[in-house]
Amino acid sequence: MTIHRVIRKVQRFEGWFGGSAVLCLIAGLYLGLIGSPPDYYQGEVVRIMYIHVPLAHTALLAYIVLTIGSLWYLWKRDPIVDNMCQAVAGLSAVFTALALGTGMIWGKPTWDTWWTWDARLTSFTVLLLILIGYLMLRTFVDDPEKEARYGAILAIVGFVDLPIIHFSVEWWRTLHQPQSISMRGVSISSGLLVPLLFMSVGMSLLFSYMLMVRTQLLYLDRLLHAKKGRLLSQFHLSKSDS
């Protein structure tokens, strides 16, 4: 059995993505943690922003990739696209959870609370619930083709829903009480922007690298299962012949 040509391409280029991710992240961490000045209001605490904001960006990027992959799968029904979707869904869930976690850690010193039902926190929580639902759904379907199809449907419906969820939650909060704590309180100066840019690019590259590795892994796992099935059936046939 030959390896899929997309996987061959991925194997050739993944090193570049991983390497440049490491370089960008090292540069970003150095500039963010040591090179940049502390914030006027928040002091040293602001430095968690260089992790938190890129994580949140990458989580959203991952969900967009998942949606495109899902549409592509429903159109072409290529199993390798589904391997990509499965890989990206897991990564998206991890990045979303990490964004929420770092946000809570940042919230404790600045807002003096771990959690508030702020619009963005709430819509990110709903996003995480949708992604966990997606991963659970996939484990409960026996037929791989059906698993891929159902996952794609859920991802697309979720993608359409996310903006509506975001707006409804935003209205809900702003109607109840004026937002006492706003993310826009932090004005971005260029000294903060450069490390943030490095970290965002680096995090996206890291995500791409992880996506490539994980897609390969799932693809090879599928090949292995197919091969195992064939060998087993050959074994049973030869036994019944003798």
Next chain:
Amino acid sequence: MTSFSVIRWIVWKDFVTELRSRETISSMVFFALIVILIFSFSFSMDQQAAREVIAGIMWVAFAFTGIIGLGKSFSTELQNDCLEALQMVPEAKGAIYLGKVAANFAFMFVVEILLFPMFVILFNLEVVEEISLLLLVFFLATVGLSAIGTLFSALTVQIRAREVMLPILLLPLVVPVMIAAVEATKGALNGDPPAMYEQWLELLAIYDVVFTVVSFWMFEFVMDS
């Protein structure tokens, strides 16, 4: 047979089944009554406190009972391989979807109409002037719940642990419906001027249109085999 008659036959079939067995609506109503009972234990409510929380309690009860109805909608089709028969209908699969949405909507709306007087009596609500607005809120929110719920009922019916997966997948996706329905109901029950909450009605209407279209389109992929 045209697509329109497919829709009509599906609705007719679901109504007749329900009239003969009386399973879905009765189980939904009794479940909702139990939910109301448990909520009244959980919050000690005078009339003032009731006004604050009653809209939320009402929609939690409606959403949970709705999920019971939605789950039964397709799981009854598993008996005698009726689901496969539906998949073999030569007309567009969207017709089956619309028929099921109409039937699910009717069951949920009937249950809400039956339950609403209970809320009025048990929690001493004054609703006479606002009744038409409340019915509009019920209508719009129930269309939204049944539009997306029917899709996920069809999707979860063929997987393991479907009774668990339907609410797990559905509830995060209907967050906008729940927020909008609760806020609009609260506004109407408080006797606020409609201008204060009409944006929630608009949100519900947009949600209904968007998810009827998206679910109609996605239903083709759920049913193809």
